[in-house]
Amino acid sequence: MTQLENEIQAVKVELVSMWNLVESQLQKSRAAMLNFDRDLAREIVTKEKRVNAFELKLDRDCEDIFALYCPVAIDLRFLLAVLKINNNLERIGDIAEGIAKYIIEPIKDFDHSLFAKTDLIKMFDDSIKILADGRMAFEKEDTILARSIFKKDEVLDIINQDAIERISECIKENPDLMKDALYVLSIIRKLERVGDQTKNIAEEIIFYIEAKVLKHQQESSKN
Amino acid sequence: MESTIVKSVDYNAYFGDNHVVKNVNIEIPRNNVIAVMGPSGCGKTTFLRGINRMHELIPGATAKGKIMLNNEDVMEMHPIFVRLKIGMVFQRPNPFPNLSIYDNVIAGYKLNGIKLPKAEKDKIVEHSLTRVALWKEVKDSLTKKGSFLSGGQQQRLCIARAVAMEPEVLLFDEPTSALDPISTSTVEELFHELKKNYTLIIVTHNMQQAARVSDRTAFFYMGELVEYDNTKQMFTNPTDIRTQNYITGRFS
Numbered sequence: 001m002t003q004l005e006n007e008i009q010a011v012k013v014e015l016v017s018m019w020n021l022v023e024s025q026l027q028k029s030r031a032a033m034l035n036f037d038r039d040l041a042r043e044i045v046t047k048e049k050r051v052n053a054f055e056l057k058l059d060r061d062c063e064d065i066f067a068l069y070c071p072v073a074i075d076l077r078f079l080l081a082v083l084k085i086n087n088n089l090e091r092i093g094d095i096a097e098g099i100a101k102y103i104i105e106p107i108k109d110f111d112h113s114l115f116a117k118t119d120l121i122k123m124f125d126d127s128i129k130i131l132a133d134g135r136m137a138f139e140k141e142d143t144i145l146a147r148s149i150f151k152k153d154e155v156l157d158i159i160n161q162d163a164i165e166r167i168s169e170c171i172k173e174n175p176d177l178m179k180d181a182l183y184v185l186s187i188i189r190k191l192e193r194v195g196d197q198t199k200n201i202a203e204e205i206i207f208y209i210e211a212k213v214l215k216h217q218q219e220s221s222k223n
Numbered sequence: 224m225e226s227t228i229v230k231s232v233d234y235n236a237y238f239g240d241n242h243v244v245k246n247v248n249i250e251i252p253r254n255n256v257i258a259v260m261g262p263s264g265c266g267k268t269t270f271l272r273g274i275n276r277m278h279e280l281i282p283g284a285t286a287k288g289k290i291m292l293n294n295e296d297v298m299e300m301h302p303i304f305v306r307l308k309i310g311m312v313f314q315r316p317n318p319f320p321n322l323s324i325y326d327n328v329i330a331g332y333k334l335n336g337i338k339l340p341k342a343e344k345d346k347i348v349e350h351s352l353t354r355v356a357l358w359k360e361v362k363d364s365l366t367k368k369g370s371f372l373s374g375g376q377q378q379r380l381c382i383a384r385a386v387a388m389e390p391e392v393l394l395f396d397e398p399t400s401a402l403d404p405i406s407t408s409t410v411e412e413l414f415h416e417l418k419k420n421y422t423l424i425i426v427t428h429n430m431q432q433a434a435r436v437s438d439r440t441a442f443f444y445m446g447e448l449v450e451y452d453n454t455k456q457m458f459t460n461p462t463d464i465r466t467q468n469y470i471t472g473r474f475s
Contacts, residue, residue, distance in 0.1 A: 002472045070431050072458045072470050211460035 004069045008078060011061055012139075015082055015089075018054035019135045022089045025051065025096035026131060026194065030124045032103045033187065036110070044100035051093035058086045074208070081208035085138070088197040088204075092131065095190045095197075102187065107179050114177065114184045118166050120191075123159045126152065127194040134201045141209050149202040150222050156195035163188045225252035228422045229274060229309075229392060234288035236269045236278055243269045245446040246288070251392075251439075256414055256423045258433035258454065261443035262474060267426050270443065271394050274424065275309035276302045292392070303335065310385030314397040316377030318369030318384070325365040327380055328352060331388040351387040354420070355379040355413055375406025379413065386421075393417065395425040399432065411436050430470055434458045442466045 001009070025044055032040040062079050065071060071079055115121050130152045137146035167181045203214045203222075214222045229251040236244035244266040251257050259267045272278040273286055276297055290297045297305045318327045328348045332339060339347070348365065352358040357379045361372070369380050378398060385393055399407040414423055414436045427433050433440050434454060441451040442465070450457065450466045461467045468474045 004472055072430070072434070073461055073467050075471050076459060 004065070004071060004075060007061075007065050007069065008071075008075060011058065011065070011079070011082055014054070014058055014061065015085065016135065016139060018051065018058065018086070018089055019131075019138070021047070021051055021054065022093045022096070023128065023131050023135065025093055026124075026128050029096040029099040029103075030121075030128065032100055033124075034115075034121070036103060036106050038104055038106070041100040041103035045097055045104070048093055048097040051090055055086055055090040058082065062086075074211075077208045077211060081204040084204045085201050088201050092194050092197050095194055098190055099187055102183060107183055110183070111177055111180050114170060114180055117170060118163050118184050118188060119159045120184055120188060123156060123188060123191045126156055126159075127191045127198075130156075130195065130198045134198050134205070137202065137205050141205075143206050143209050146202040146205040146209075147222065149198055150219060153195040153199045154219070156192055160188055160192040225255065227251065228253040228293060229424070230289075230291040230294075231270075231274075232289040232291065234270070234273060234286065234290060236266070236273050236286045237284065238269075238281070239283045243446050244273065244286075247448045249441060249448060249451055251422060251424065253422050254418055254420075255438040256418050256425065256436055258437035258440045259424060259426045259443065260428070260430060260433050260440060260469075261449075262469065263428075265443040266446040267441075267443045268396055271396055271424060271426050272311075274392070274394060275311055276305050277311065307331070307335070307388050308390050309392040309394060310388055310390040311394040311396070312378070312381050312385055312398050315401050316374055316381050318372070318377050318380050320368065320370040322369060323366045324352075324361050324369050324372070324380060327369040328383050328387050330384055347387050351383040352380075354386050354417070355383040356409070356416070357383060373406065375402050375409055378402060378406065378410060382410075382413065382417075386417075390421065392422045392424065395423065395427075397426055397428060400428065407432070430458075442469060444469070 025047060028040055028044050031037065032044065062083050065079060069075075130149050133145055133149055133152070136142065137149070163185055167185050170181050171178055206212055206214055227250045231247050231249050234244060234247045235242065247270060259271060261267045269278055274290055274297070278284050278286055279302075292300075292305070292308060297309075319330055322330060325348050326333070328351050329339070329344050332344075332347075349358060349362075352361060357376060360376065361367075369377060372380060378401075382393070399410050402410065411432065414425070417423060425433075425437065437454045439452065440454045440457040442449045442457070442461075442463070444465050450461055450463045452462070457466065458470060461470065
């Protein structure tokens with residue numbers, strides 16, 4: 001292997017480590033939300049600093065490779081994709097932290113039935129799943145799996161769109177649940193962003209492997 | 224639409240039985256910079272030397288196929304005329320060591336027995352040295368020997384010598400490989416200026432240079448033209464895996 005290949009391999013390993021951490025942050029935010037586990041939520045907030053450190057380190061490593069090796073073709077596309085994936089993962093880390101912060105200061109006597117009424121748990125599970133799919137697609141350079149993320153993100157979008165109706169219904173039925181409902185809606189909005197960020201990541205994976213730019217294209221033309 | 228100035232049609236070159244350039248078909252647009260790259264022994268320099276019929280100067284060297292200059296077959300032209308129209312600059316700066324800077328610039332005329340009035344020669348010298356951004360540096364020392372100049376200046380003097388003959392095409396064989404980074408940068412800047420008036424074909428081992436200076440890039444491997452495309456395309460998403468392996472340093 002050339003020195004450049006070694007450097008690129010090291011960046012890939014580092015990005016996958018960051019990915020695992022972000023996935024774990026999201027999984028923990030789900031667990032913390034279900035159990036209103038404030039200790040776990042505090043752990044998420046603390047670990048967010050590690051996500052940020054990964055982001056800075058990857059930015060620096062990519063910059064060094066650009067300066068020292070002048071990468072071209074697939075190497076150049078890989079590094080450009082890594083810079084953007086890195087940014088997207090960091091934002092997903094922020095989302096997990098944002099959810100954790102809601103849990104640190106929870107609403108008293110929260111009505112857990114709202115989770116089921118709004119498909120929030122399914123949305124959480126789907127978000128974690130597509131983030132893991134993104135990692136697998138990146139590791140295995142699998143553009144079929146990367147493309148499957150576009151469809152899965154649509155499911156998250158539908159849950160998000162339906163949420164307003166469902167939340168309105170809940171508030172109409174029981175106005176006292178106004179605060180609880182808005183709390184759930186906030187988390188749904190954040191998870192919808194996880195879907196969007198992962199979709200961006202999938203586009204970058206396809207750009208890196210196939211040299212195709214899918215950004216700002218109609219969903220139907222991405223396959 | 225850019226017109227084609229040089230075109231090779233089924234061009235093959237040999238050293239004795241050794242087939243070094245294989246069936247190359249390429250069209251070179253006017254006022255473009257073309258980079259020719261490939262590993263050592265791939266035939267890129269032989270192809271370059273074939274364009275102005277310098278290949279045939281080597282004993283045992285033969286060629287088949289056509290090299291067209293403005294739709295005329297160079298093999299049917301007088302070789303001296305071909306080399307007037309298609310100038311060449313080599314790897315190492317090679318000014319005539321015993322000639323002054325002035326005489327170096329007009330050496331092509333002298334060697335071809337073309338006599339010009341002094342005023343005309345003065346004009347050619349100033350014009351040619353200006354074109355290669357050397358006039359301001361040497362205008363007060365035109366009688367000094369060319370060999371007193373720095374490496375980078377000598378190379379620009381050699382380019383001025385080629386430019387003085389008013390060619391249409393300039394061939395460069397690794398023109399900066401013997402120069403320091405500052406001189407290399409000056410020569411590269413010069414390519415951008417020269418392409419306004421000439422078509423430049425540059426053989427280079429320096430891939431970053433190819434990426435920086437050229438409009439189109441040709442990749443040769445084992446005598447074949449593997450890929451020829453827009454330089455941005457070649458360096459971001461080459462079509463052939465051999466090109467990708469070469470430019471990313473994975474070549475074996």
